[in-house]
Amino acid sequence: MSEQIQIFDKEIERMADETLPETQPLVQVFGVGTLTAVTFVLTVGDKHRFSHSRDVGSYLGLRPRRDQSGNHDPQLGITKAGNKYLRNLLVECANHILGPFGRDSVLRRWGLHLIARGGKNARKKALVAVARKLAVLLHKLWVTQEPYSPFYGQVAA
Numbered sequence: 001m002s003e004q005i006q007i008f009d010k011e012i013e014r015m016a017d018e019t020l021p022e023t024q025p026l027v028q029v030f031g032v033g034t035l036t037a038v039t040f041v042l043t044v045g046d047k048h049r050f051s052h053s054r055d056v057g058s059y060l061g062l063r064p065r066r067d068q069s070g071n072h073d074p075q076l077g078i079t080k081a082g083n084k085y086l087r088n089l090l091v092e093c094a095n096h097i098l099g100p101f102g103r104d105s106v107l108r109r110w111g112l113h114l115i116a117r118g119g120k121n122a123r124k125k126a127l128v129a130v131a132r133k134l135a136v137l138l139h140k141l142w143v144t145q146e147p148y149s150p151f152y153g154q155v156a157a
Helices: 002-019 021-027 034-044 055-059 084-098 106-116 123-144
Strands: none
Touching: 002 021, 002 034, 002 106, 021 084, 021 123, 034 084, 034 123, 055 123, 084 123, 106 123
């Protein structure tokens, strides 16, 4: 079984290199593998589909549902619209980024800050928030084809 998994992993990497070279900037993000990058590109389809990268999170169902009426605005779960498989992959990537083996980055620090705020479901909410932010980051990297900088926008110390 492990040998078959390795064969399929190599096949996915070969496919990404040959037919989807635009996935290379996406794989630079630590925690994002070739499978996630390929699935992201194939699911979104056209990188110019969204005028703003932040719209990708809503497209994938990684935003809170709304049920407002009068003064009543409850905190609800995510909408779960869009591709379930890609959403699961992004949450697993977020789990890796926030886990014990995650490399230091602005995204990791932000997620750990959300967890530290506490609350009953702080880790779950942080995972979804990091997954949403990761989707936005992946779309931005895909559109611009720039190299990934884990500390983008911060002054080096």
